Amino acid sequence: MVHRSGGTRDASAPPDAPDRHSPPRSFVEQANVTDDSIYETFDEEWPDCWRRAASLLSWDRPYETVLEDDDAPFYRWFTGGTLNASYNCLDRHLEAGRKNHAAIRWEGKHGETKTYTYRDLYVRVNELAAALRGLGVEGDDVVTIYLPMIPELPIAMLACARIGAPHSVVFAGLSADALATRMDAAESEYLITCDGYYRRGNAFNQKSKVDNALLSLEQDVTTAVVDRLGDDLPHVLAETEFDYDELVGEYRGETVEPVSRDAEDMLFLMYTSGTTGRPKGVVHTTGGYLAYVAWTTRTVFDVEPADTYWCAADIGWITGHSYIVYGPLALGTTTVMYEGTPDYPDRDRLWEIVDRNAVDVFYTAPTAVRAFMKWGKEYPEKHDLSSLRLLGSVGEPINPKAWEWYHEHIGGGECPIVDTWWQTETGGVTVSTLPGIGDMKPGAAGPPLPGIVTRVVDADGNEVDPGESGYLTLTRPWPGMARTLYDGGDRFLDEYWRRFSDPDAGEWVYESGDAARVDEDGYVTLLGRVDDVINVSGHRLSTMEIESAVAAVTGVAEAAVVGRSSGPGGTEVYAYVSTERDADPEAEIRAAIEANIEESIGRLARPESIVFTPELPKTRSGKIMRRLLEDVSNDEELGDTSALRNPEIVGEIQEAIRDEETGDR
Numbered sequence: 001m002v003h004r005s006g007g008t009r010d011a012s013a014p015p016d017a018p019d020r021h022s023p024p025r026s027f028v029e030q031a032n033v034t035d036d037s038i039y040e041t042f043d044e045e046w047p048d049c050w051r052r053a054a055s056l057l058s059w060d061r062p063y064e065t066v067l068e069d070d071d072a073p074f075y076r077w078f079t080g081g082t083l084n085a086s087y088n089c090l091d092r093h094l095e096a097g098r099k100n101h102a103a104i105r106w107e108g109k110h111g112e113t114k115t116y117t118y119r120d121l122y123v124r125v126n127e128l129a130a131a132l133r134g135l136g137v138e139g140d141d142v143v144t145i146y147l148p149m150i151p152e153l154p155i156a157m158l159a160c161a162r163i164g165a166p167h168s169v170v171f172a173g174l175s176a177d178a179l180a181t182r183m184d185a186a187e188s189e190y191l192i193t194c195d196g197y198y199r200r201g202n203a204f205n206q207k208s209k210v211d212n213a214l215l216s217l218e219q220d221v222t223t224a225v226v227d228r229l230g231d232d233l234p235h236v237l238a239e240t241e242f243d244y245d246e247l248v249g250e251y252r253g254e255t256v257e258p259v260s261r262d263a264e265d266m267l268f269l270m271y272t273s274g275t276t277g278r279p280k281g282v283v284h285t286t287g288g289y290l291a292y293v294a295w296t297t298r299t300v301f302d303v304e305p306a307d308t309y310w311c312a313a314d315i316g317w318i319t320g321h322s323y324i325v326y327g328p329l330a331l332g333t334t335t336v337m338y339e340g341t342p343d344y345p346d347r348d349r350l351w352e353i354v355d356r357n358a359v360d361v362f363y364t365a366p367t368a369v370r371a372f373m374k375w376g377k378e379y380p381e382k383h384d385l386s387s388l389r390l391l392g393s394v395g396e397p398i399n400p401k402a403w404e405w406y407h408e409h410i411g412g413g414e415c416p417i418v419d420t421w422w423q424t425e426t427g428g429v430t431v432s433t434l435p436g437i438g439d440m441k442p443g444a445a446g447p448p449l450p451g452i453v454t455r456v457v458d459a460d461g462n463e464v465d466p467g468e469s470g471y472l473t474l475t476r477p478w479p480g481m482a483r484t485l486y487d488g489g490d491r492f493l494d495e496y497w498r499r500f501s502d503p504d505a506g507e508w509v510y511e512s513g514d515a516a517r518v519d520e521d522g523y524v525t526l527l528g529r530v531d532d533v534i535n536v537s538g539h540r541l542s543t544m545e546i547e548s549a550v551a552a553v554t555g556v557a558e559a560a561v562v563g564r565s566s567g568p569g570g571t572e573v574y575a576y577v578s579t580e581r582d583a584d585p586e587a588e589i590r591a592a593i594e595a596n597i598e599e600s601i602g603r604l605a606r607p608e609s610i611v612f613t614p615e616l617p618k619t620r621s622g623k624i625m626r627r628l629l630e631d632v633s634n635d636e637e638l639g640d641t642s643a644l645r646n647p648e649i650v651g652e653i654q655e656a657i658r659d660e661e662t663g664d665r
């Protein structure tokens, strides 16, 4: 039996429970993929099958080899080929006579809207590309982008891609420390950010976070600052800081030749939480990544250029990179980008946007669906959602009840739902039904996509029987996979490949870090993380990283952080803290812990509960028993506690949790 991390354990459907849903005929009739022989074809023709993905792109020089595996697991895809990602997302659509087709429909927080045609976007991207060159950015310089959901964010990504400079987007809600750590790790000397943004109607100062981050960096950084807030937040610029509009204004109307990149050249870096406190810089490439996201946007999200497609994620995470920016724009479709939250100014905000833009395909996370459910069906009912033909889910398991609600109240009972399992490291969707082919089973993501092979294994790497839980692995490479970690190939091997591979036999097995089980039909049900990563409202957080932020607070002797289930599919952060003898009062330490987590990671990592205990449960060898804390937090039956040096502490902790929950502290 595999250990499952808190929060997702009751999210999976019982094996026999889910009702199957077949895709409606109306959907199948128009779907991009409807022939189930695609699974067999991909199997037989692997790896050549991936030529189909590559053929969705325009190559400057054709590739020679589909897959090179002599240096596995450092696989190389479409080698010999060259291309430019920004050309593929912009120029070629202009050349195809689609210059006035909407590329981005931006919905601002306060009801402002902006539409960028492919031509508009092309102009903006070129001007910024010229400006970046003017600042001295060259191919292979990592440009950090620290922006909220404003149009300048995808413009900046594409401008970097145009000149061959990898981007590293840092989610705008992360802290100054988090920004500094990432810029330091990537030795990034260029930053595109903004003065601030609106958070629930208030002006929030982003620039001051940036100032703090830059103070701690050794390298000199050149910064472009978007003026998002105007007079609502005046700011001053230092000598190495440029006002974005003024800067770009100097390059009005200029164009930049897209730089031809090798298929294997880095397109971007994306930092994500790992099992240690240090974030991992996941490296994605120009050819394989772009081909894979274009392919999955077409096959899984059934997108056609004429569609209006909305992925309601943040571009600061991989979901937004792949399915707001690169996938949809590579296909030449219209992608919606929303700056705000689902409940501001009211709880029907998303449905109003779907209605007004006649959105065809909508993609969100289960945490959002659970919120919609809680708010009630009257909000979607206020609007005409009949334009929708397909819905998607990502980030956590979606429990059958939420699935059915989404299906009925958002999809009107007529839209298939793709429950897409993937990760920052996989680049794009790897497990999901194909919406025009497979039956859906609420609670189970589906079979692996054509060309992808999943295997659920026990701790020794042996495949388990259907219905048994185990570690989810991928046994065949795919074009969208991460190539390495920016911190080095060794860490890449350690994190993903060492555990289940047999290098002597030439067998490389990718370890996902998730637990899963597979049913008789090959459908994969996800059961949550098996490592020290937790998933809080779709944000991937490392418990170790939060733990170090807690432990750093003066007066804290020891800390352990675990995930606790907050209902089906939801997870919240629980911190257990023991204090030093002469420490400040608990209330002060509590406040200091919250402040430090906010400062070193971001608000999103703030614990739901901080539980003070005289001691943490420990093994005889002195290791903190986090598993036990997780069981205690989740009100689970406690397993064997005989390994504990201090078993008496368990009762005290249970009592402390009760006090914490009743506010009796």
Ligand code: WTA
Pocket (backbone or CB within 6 Å): 272, 317, 318, 319, 393, 394, 395, 396, 397, 398, 419, 420, 421, 422, 423, 424, 425, 445, 512, 513, 514, 526, 528, 529, 535, 538, 539, 540
């Ligand atoms: C979880 C987001 C269940 C999983 C694309 C994975 C899911 C982690 C699903 C990656 C799903 C993602 N069902 N769990 N459909 N999709 N996950 O890197 O634990 O931010 O390992 O990528 O999210 O999170 P990341």
